[in-house]
Amino acid sequence: MSGADLRAELTALHLELPRQGLVTWTSGNISARDGEGLLIKPSGVTFEDLTPESMVRTDLHGQRTEGRLSPSSDAATHAYIYRHLPHVGGVVHTHSPYATAWAANAREIPCILTAMADEFGGPIPCGGFALIGGEEIGAEVVRVLAGHRSPAIILQNHGVFTIGPTPRAALKAAVMAEDVARTAYLAHQLGQPQPLSPADINRLYDRYTTVYGQR
Amino acid sequence: MSGADLRAELTALHLELPRQGLVTWTSGNISARDGEGLLIKPSGVTFEDLTPESMVRTDLHGQRTEGRLSPSSDAATHAYIYRHLPHVGGVVHTHSPYATAWAANAREIPCILTAMADEFGGPIPCGGFALIGGEEIGAEVVRVLAGHRSPAIILQNHGVFTIGPTPRAALKAAVMAEDVARTAYLAHQLGQPQPLSPADINRLYDRYTTVYGQR
Amino acid sequence: MSGADLRAELTALHLELPRQGLVTWTSGNISARDGEGLLIKPSGVTFEDLTPESMVRTDLHGQRTEGRLSPSSDAATHAYIYRHLPHVGGVVHTHSPYATAWAANAREIPCILTAMADEFGGPIPCGGFALIGGEEIGAEVVRVLAGHRSPAIILQNHGVFTIGPTPRAALKAAVMAEDVARTAYLAHQLGQPQPLSPADINRLYDRYTTVYGQR
Amino acid sequence: MSGADLRAELTALHLELPRQGLVTWTSGNISARDGEGLLIKPSGVTFEDLTPESMVRTDLHGQRTEGRLSPSSDAATHAYIYRHLPHVGGVVHTHSPYATAWAANAREIPCILTAMADEFGGPIPCGGFALIGGEEIGAEVVRVLAGHRSPAIILQNHGVFTIGPTPRAALKAAVMAEDVARTAYLAHQLGQPQPLSPADINRLYDRYTTVYGQR
Numbered sequence: 081m082s083g084a085d086l087r088a089e090l091t092a093l094h095l096e097l098p099r100q101g102l103v104t105w106t107s108g109n110i111s112a113r114d115g116e117g118l119l120i121k122p123s124g125v126t127f128e129d130l131t132p133e134s135m136v137r138t139d140l141h142g143q144r145t146e147g148r149l150s151p152s153s154d155a156a157t158h159a160y161i162y163r164h165l166p167h168v169g170g171v172v173h174t175h176s177p178y179a180t181a182w183a184a185n186a187r188e189i190p191c192i193l194t195a196m197a198d199e200f201g202g203p204i205p206c207g208g209f210a211l212i213g214g215e216e217i218g219a220e221v222v223r224v225l226a227g228h229r230s231p232a233i234i235l236q237n238h239g240v241f242t243i244g245p246t247p248r249a250a251l252k253a254a255v256m257a258e259d260v261a262r263t264a265y266l267a268h269q270l271g272q273p274q275p276l277s278p279a280d281i282n283r284l285y286d287r288y289t290t291v292y293g294q295r
Numbered sequence: 296m297s298g299a300d301l302r303a304e305l306t307a308l309h310l311e312l313p314r315q316g317l318v319t320w321t322s323g324n325i326s327a328r329d330g331e332g333l334l335i336k337p338s339g340v341t342f343e344d345l346t347p348e349s350m351v352r353t354d355l356h357g358q359r360t361e362g363r364l365s366p367s368s369d370a371a372t373h374a375y376i377y378r379h380l381p382h383v384g385g386v387v388h389t390h391s392p393y394a395t396a397w398a399a400n401a402r403e404i405p406c407i408l409t410a411m412a413d414e415f416g417g418p419i420p421c422g423g424f425a426l427i428g429g430e431e432i433g434a435e436v437v438r439v440l441a442g443h444r445s446p447a448i449i450l451q452n453h454g455v456f457t458i459g460p461t462p463r464a465a466l467k468a469a470v471m472a473e474d475v476a477r478t479a480y481l482a483h484q485l486g487q488p489q490p491l492s493p494a495d496i497n498r499l500y501d502r503y504t505t506v507y508g509q510r
Numbered sequence: 511m512s513g514a515d516l517r518a519e520l521t522a523l524h525l526e527l528p529r530q531g532l533v534t535w536t537s538g539n540i541s542a543r544d545g546e547g548l549l550i551k552p553s554g555v556t557f558e559d560l561t562p563e564s565m566v567r568t569d570l571h572g573q574r575t576e577g578r579l580s581p582s583s584d585a586a587t588h589a590y591i592y593r594h595l596p597h598v599g600g601v602v603h604t605h606s607p608y609a610t611a612w613a614a615n616a617r618e619i620p621c622i623l624t625a626m627a628d629e630f631g632g633p634i635p636c637g638g639f640a641l642i643g644g645e646e647i648g649a650e651v652v653r654v655l656a657g658h659r660s661p662a663i664i665l666q667n668h669g670v671f672t673i674g675p676t677p678r679a680a681l682k683a684a685v686m687a688e689d690v691a692r693t694a695y696l697a698h699q700l701g702q703p704q705p706l707s708p709a710d711i712n713r714l715y716d717r718y719t720t721v722y723g724q725r
Numbered sequence: 726m727s728g729a730d731l732r733a734e735l736t737a738l739h740l741e742l743p744r745q746g747l748v749t750w751t752s753g754n755i756s757a758r759d760g761e762g763l764l765i766k767p768s769g770v771t772f773e774d775l776t777p778e779s780m781v782r783t784d785l786h787g788q789r790t791e792g793r794l795s796p797s798s799d800a801a802t803h804a805y806i807y808r809h810l811p812h813v814g815g816v817v818h819t820h821s822p823y824a825t826a827w828a829a830n831a832r833e834i835p836c837i838l839t840a841m842a843d844e845f846g847g848p849i850p851c852g853g854f855a856l857i858g859g860e861e862i863g864a865e866v867v868r869v870l871a872g873h874r875s876p877a878i879i880l881q882n883h884g885v886f887t888i889g890p891t892p893r894a895a896l897k898a899a900v901m902a903e904d905v906a907r908t909a910y911l912a913h914q915l916g917q918p919q920p921l922s923p924a925d926i927n928r929l930y931d932r933y934t935t936v937y938g939q940r
Contacts, residue, residue: 104904105897106938107840124938153937175840177904181911184837184918192399194427194453195322195390211925212839213932237921238839252320259319259392266396269484269914273399276452280426287428292368293321293339407614409642409668410537410605467535474534474607481611484699488614491667495641502643507583508536508554622829624857624883625752625820682750689749689822696826699914703829706882710856717858722798723751723769 086112087132090119093251098127100255102176111158112247113169116140118162122149153212160218161243165225170247172254175239178261182206183234189261192273196260197284198292201229204257209236217241229285232257301327302347305334308466313342315470317391326373327462328384331355333377337364368427375433376458380440385462387469390454393476397421398449404476407488411475412499413507416444419472424451432456444500447472516542517562520549523681528557530685532606541588542677543599546570548592552579583642590648591673595655600677602684605669608691612636613664619691622703626690627714628722631659634687639666647671659715662687731757732777735764738896743772745900747821756803757892758814761785763807767794798857805863806888810870815892817899820884823906827851828879834906837918841905842929843937846874849902854881862886874930877902 081089093110097103106127111120119135137146140163142156152158158171182189182204189204191197196204207224210216221241224233231253232242240257244250267273276284296304305327312318312325321342326335334350352361355378357371367373373386397404397419404419406412411419422439425431436456439448446468447457455472459465482488491499511519523540527533536557541550549565567576570593572586582588588601612619612634619634621627626634637654640646651671654663661683662672670687674680697703706714726734738755742748751772756765764780782791785808787801797803803816827834827849834849836842841849852869855861866886869878876898877887885902889895912918921929 105900122939150939153932175838175904175908177908177911180838180908181915184908184912185916186919187915192452193390193395209919209925211928237837237919255320259390263390263392263395263399265911265915266392266480267399270396270402270480271400274401274424274452280424283426287368291428294337294365407667408605408610470535474605478605478607478610478614481607481695482614485611485617485695486615489616489639489667495639498641502583506643509552509580622882623820623825685750689820693820693822693825693829696822696910697829700826700832700910701830704831704854704882710854713856717798721858724767724795 083114084132086114086119087135090121090135090247091130091132093247094121094127094130096251096255097174100258102174102254102258103127104175108174109152109154109158109172110247110251111152111155111162111171113162117145118155118158120155120158121152122147123152125149154217156215157212157218157221157241160215161221161241164218164222165243167245168243168250169245170243170250172242172247172250173239174254174258176254176258176261178265179204179232179234179240179258180238181265182261183239184237186236189234189257189264190273191276191281192264192267193260194276194284195256196264197276197281198288199253199256200232200260201285201289202281204230204232204234204261207233207235209238298329299347301329301334302350305336305350305462306345306347308462309336309342309345311466311470312389315473317389317469317473318342319390323389324367324369324373324387325462325466326367326370326377326386328377332360333370333373335370335373336367337362338367340364369432371430372427372433372436372456375430376436376456379433379437380458382460383458383465384460385458385465387457387462387465388454389469389473391469391473391476393480394419394447394449394455394473395453396480397476398454399452401451404449404472404479405488406491406496407479407482408475409491409499410471411479412491412496413503414468414471415447415475416500416504417496419445419447419449419476422448422450424453513544514562516544516549517565520551520565520677521560521562523677524551524557524560526681526685527604530688532604532684532688533557534605538604539582539584539588539602540677540681541582541585541592541601543592547575548585548588550585550588551582552577553582555579584647586645587642587648587651587671590645591651591671594648594652595673597675598673598680599675600673600680602672602677602680603669604684604688606684606688606691608695609634609662609664609670609688610668611695612691613669614667616666619664619687619694620703621706621711622694622697623690624706624714625686626694627706627711628718629683629686630662630690631715631719632711634660634662634664634691637663637665639668728759729777731759731764732780735766735780735892736775736777738892739766739772739775741896741900742819745903747819747899747903748772749820753819754797754799754803754817755892755896756797756800756807756816758807762790763800763803765800765803766797767792768797770794799862801860802857802863802866802886805860806866806886809863809867810888812890813888813895814890815888815895817887817892817895818884819899819903821899821903821906823910824849824877824879824885824903825883826910827906828884829882831881834879834902834909835918836921836926837909837912838905839921839929840901841909842921842926843933844898844901845877845905846930846934847926849875849877849879849906852878852880854883
């Protein structure tokens, strides 16, 4: 994908964040790996004001290399993830409400739905508390996701990070993470949900990742 | 209805799924009986990308007979239902959140609302856990719905299937199932809802199915 | 207002019901007093298919006097209300989810919000269970609302009826009833809400009904 | 900003209130300081009917000085705030449901989210009950917010007031207040959320107010 195409794609994907109810005002952002750097949302800009040109290019330490605007204050986290996980081509960050409610309790989102086994291959893990500003958040994301099939992580008292081979795949994981976080929340309000067995989770995940969709 | 009309109708009905909040990303699908086979959504395609031509025709074992794309991974389930329930002309499948929350608890949705007695004639039953891939899900749907007035079933840890004489009737049942699942959820959070007596449920159901609407 | 204007107004007001999230599929209806009769939604028609001409005229016993379509199956209830409450010019009926959740518990919606004191002058009362078909529902609505300042009533296991001097005023009451039912629900999930004193409720109601808005 | 520009801006900001789900029917209002007075929404007018010309100018005691319509019944409260807090250029008032649910319990919204530390610098405080009509509400808002970093306050049994250097900043605070009120509500339904330490709250707040966004 050319640089111009990637900027247009990234802008379009950002508009999905408010449409899907994952963000409020200017919070939340998406990045795309771009050669030896990344493209990311500018800081504090509302989604309706984003343009392909407004996307900011940084190196893999989150330092701006192109663009007039300051990059998202989460740029260092995105950069850390790209630097340590070479298969990742896109990263999404949100404070989507149901997933963040689990995170505020420092609880993983339990795998009680076949849709969750399909997409996440198990629970969505919860990382520890980390302050924004340096590499702490990125390090926690990489530490936890490196040992997991899940492309999503929730971070204590904070929100959600998702990864994927492309920004669109990471967005899908962010959308599905909020969806299953909501249903799992509702299920826990009604009582004690039935667990899925590890064997069934494995069967569902294997099928979904090899048979589902168009090949 | 001609084949072209049925494809257009099926495409239009699919767009109602996200509009009514029943689906997320590419999950959920609708099928229509079509002679000795069925028409169904292609697998893993987003709703906004659907066209009449993209709908896939399969036989009544879920094997593709027309179309370039792979059919929904739920095609075998739809096919099983049509094969065993000859009065069914349309089937809808969703993971709508409130109904699925009841399903995650393996609890039927209790009939505590007059609107539920009208449409479902009693509780919405919950079938057991079944893995996707073969005929297990279809068999569970048919086993449970054969003994019920309800056109909707929830499946443990999974989601919702609804049936109807037409795809539009099955869609109505899916919309109403989520609506009553939500109100029943809210009612159970507030306390112990009042039951409806079986006699009142029967009176409401009989009236709704003979007097309501235009004749 | 001329008959044609009233039909156009009634059609426009019906479109607010799905916009405000008060109805699902074809449920819910609005009527307007029209001389010695009333105009009401036809039965089982979706909101987007309504036209001014499709509205059905009935007498004050709910028997159709004009129109090709069958009137709402709630027409007898609306008619009973107009017959017994001469100040009523409009009636709205919904199954809006939060208000109906209180109704499923046979609990009035307690007056814990200043916005509720303003609009309803106290709790929204809950009437007993009554079957559709005859005059039982209308009689219960009139029996309860005759002794109340509230323009809204919830009916056990069923839904909401609101009244007003005009259909638009009744619609406002239906919208506000769901709004306060939701906030009161959320407040009760968080703990034991603070009561409002009867004296404060009276002060708020008196001010709202004499000072608020344009004179 | 010229008077005409301010009226256009104020009208546009009001349309965000229903778009963001903060208001119902005619409730809720925004004002802007305008020289020795303020501009505010007219009382009881629906949001879609607002025009720049319909905005009402009052003095800093809430008495109308320009405009045909009566000002919002909350004008005296807005005026009191401008009179006592010279740094305030905009005020927003809503009954947004999640924030108001906390207010109905007379409970501050606890600071359990990094997004909340960023925007509010701590919990959102809850003021005592005050009747509309005089200066009681304004006095309670000023008394509480004078000792707080939070630009938002909830008032017992009532709703939300937010302040900012501009009406747009106050609107952002109202949007974020409802967002964090919702996530905090969900988190408390799931269990006992993890607290944020005062030191971490300070670090987050300091960073957000000095580094975030475009400079």
